Amino acid sequence: MKLCEFLECEKGMLFVVSGPSGTGKGTICKKVIENIGADISVSMTTRKPRDGEIDGKDYFFVTEEEFVQTIKDKGFLEHANVFGNRYGTPKANILEKLNSGKDVILEIDVQGAVQIKETFPEAVLIFALPPTMKELRRRIIKRGTETKQKINERLAKSIDEVKFINRYDYAVINANLEIAVSEVESILIAEHLRLKSDINKIITKYEEEC
Ligand code: ADP
Ligand code: 5GP
Numbered sequence: 001m002k003l004c005e006f007l008e009c010e011k012g013m014l015f016v017v018s019g020p021s022g023t024g025k026g027t028i029c030k031k032v033i034e035n036i037g038a039d040i041s042v043s044m045t046t047r048k049p050r051d052g053e054i055d056g057k058d059y060f061f062v063t064e065e066e067f068v069q070t071i072k073d074k075g076f077l078e079h080a081n082v083f084g085n086r087y088g089t090p091k092a093n094i095l096e097k098l099n100s101g102k103d104v105i106l107e108i109d110v111q112g113a114v115q116i117k118e119t120f121p122e123a124v125l126i127f128a129l130p131p132t133m134k135e136l137r138r139r140i141i142k143r144g145t146e147t148k149q150k151i152n153e154r155l156a157k158s159i160d161e162v163k164f165i166n167r168y169d170y171a172v173i174n175a176n177l178e179i180a181v182s183e184v185e186s187i188l189i190a191e192h193l194r195l196k197s198d199i200n201k202i203i204t205k206y207e208e209e210c
Contacts, residue, residue: 002192006205009198012038012102013191014094014120016113017184019128020158021083022140024174025107028128031181036188038103041094044070047085050145060090078108078115083153087112103188110164117167124191126184127168131175133158 015038017025033040044060046067055061062070067086070076079088089106097104106116116123130136136158140151165171170187174180
């Protein structure tokens, strides 16, 4: 039983997964959500959809003007420019989910993760790493979504991203997918059992029964 169920608290927990493009964040998160039932946030982006990507499911694909208007309306929990495109986490939807007791996973870049930690110090930050740079390149090429120039840009940027790892709570190395998925699930489970500021509620709960 989760500690928050035991203590009858109503809020869900916020998890962030970041890591170099092509590491397998999307693949891992999809499986964790299927297995554990957390919700993933659908980001807004000015990037053009890739083949097979669905508006409202993979991203909300918007124009630069729509993105800027959402910033003005204070509609983002965080937003950043990544590889020349804008990405942002819509605020209303996430807060609604957390308030209804659902856990939410944000698959966002390091700039976004830092902003989230400032607003939600209790958010849990997970950094996904590829086993090697060679394997990272192989995975991006295999995904087949980027031009050669974009692949090189993303690989070059990945070292800068890894330098942010000291801001994170956990590191998961995605060598074997099944193991990486179970490690992320273990983090979610452990974080739900972590003793926090409501520790006195546990004592009170048992005292009331005596
Ligand atoms: P990201 O979301 O981090 O950019 P993706 O989830 O799109 O990465 O994964 C990139 C590619 O790597 C995909 O083709 C995916 O199937 C593959 N992949 C993910 N995890 C593994 C793994 N552990 N071993 C081999 N290939 C993987
Ligand atoms: P992609 O274009 O491959 O879908 O995503 C590129 C990068 O943008 C990835 O590192 C991804 O995690 C990040 N990203 C996706 N959505 C968001 C978001 O809402 N905010 C931020 N800051 N980064 C995001």
